Every structure is written in C-alpha cells, then in structure tokens.
Amino acid sequence: MTSPSDPAGKPVRCPICGKPATEVYRPFCSKRCADIDLAKWFSGSYAVAGREEDEGDGQDPFAGPSDGNDTSDDDKK
Ligand SMILES: [Zn+2]
Secondary structure (H helix, E strand, O other): OOOOOOOOOOOOEOOOOOOEOOOOOOOOOOHHHHHHHHHHHHHHHHHHHHHHHHHOOOOOOOOOOOOOOOOOOOOOO
C-alpha cells in the first residue's frame, strides 16, 4: 500500500518547528532551524563540561599527610 502523495517514503519533519524538512537542510526545514539546533548542542555541551569541572573541585587526591616530605638537610658524609 503506497500513498501517491508520499514519493520519498517517509517524510522528515523539522525537529525545531515541525515543518516538512527540505533536501538541503535535512532534517531541518531551513538554515535557521539548523542553527537553532546547533546552538542547543553547543550550550548543552558547555553546561555539562562546566558541571564536571565544578564537581572535581574540593577534593585533591594528592593533598594529605605527606610522608616523604623531608626538608631537613642530610649532609652527613
Ligand atoms: Zn524548522
């Protein structure tokens, strides 16, 4: 059963505004919607990266009672 009004098989709709996507900007309908999606990606990745860095702040694995920190001059010969 094939519908005559659907030659491409499955119509792709713009995830941003819901309009039918065009061949050039698939899966978007226009460059504007593509840019919007791209901006979403950038802002999202930036937020995640910033969070991860914030979580690592406060605990230093190298901070603690140092046992090999001998500052005394060992000048015995
Ligand atoms: Zn769109």
